[in-house]
Amino acid sequence: MKYLLILFLLTLTFAVNAQVKLVSLKELDKRFSKGKDTTYVLNFWATWCGPCVEELPYFENLKTEYFKKPIKVILVSMDFKSKVKSNVIPFVKKHKLKSEVYVINEPNQQAFIDNVDKKWSGALPATLIVINNRRTFFEKEFTGTELEDLVKNMVHGDYKP
Incomplete structure (x- = not known):
């Protein structure tokens, strides 16, 4: 029984560690090119950002709600x-995040920010939605209803910036 518990804990730790990956801008862009019919909703956040932590459940709900649709x-x-091992992995585990989680692996974070969107000041939270290589960027915190309505409207082509 004791060995079974140890095996379970090791498996759980591996699953959480495997879920958090380092990513470069090039790798992230390559991730988008894999799914031409997929809508990608990227939320830029940090463990130390209060508004980011507040809105994370809305993104998790979006993932759950659209589980069978081409939305990632x-x-x-x-x-x-x-801070991956000391902050991010424990945070993901504590909050039971199920979405794909990446940590930026770029030597120049400002260059990364500029490549995501030229209008991005670097403030968090921020969200990028990519549909058919069309990028729409938001530097703001969302409520659950705002996020869900935005994604629905964008997927159906009803979004007007």
Whole structure:
């Protein structure tokens, strides 16, 4: 029984560690090119950002609600990569995040920010929605209803910026 518990805990730790990955801008862009018929909803957040932590459940709900639709929720942590083991992985485990979680692995975070969207000041939270290589960027915190309505409207082509 004791060995079974140890095996379970090791499996759980591996699953959480495997879920949090370092990613470069090039790798993230390559991730989008895989799904031409997929809508990607990227939330840029950090473990130390109060508004980010508040809205994370809305992105998780979006992932759950659209589980069988071609919509992918990707959570991109802007925490320093040196904080992956000490901050990000424990945070993901504590909050039971199920979405794909990446941590930026770029030497110049400002260059990364500029490549995501030229209008992005770097403030968090921020969200990028990619549909058929069309990118729409939001530098704001969402409520659950706002996020759900936005994604529905964008997927159906009813969104007017």
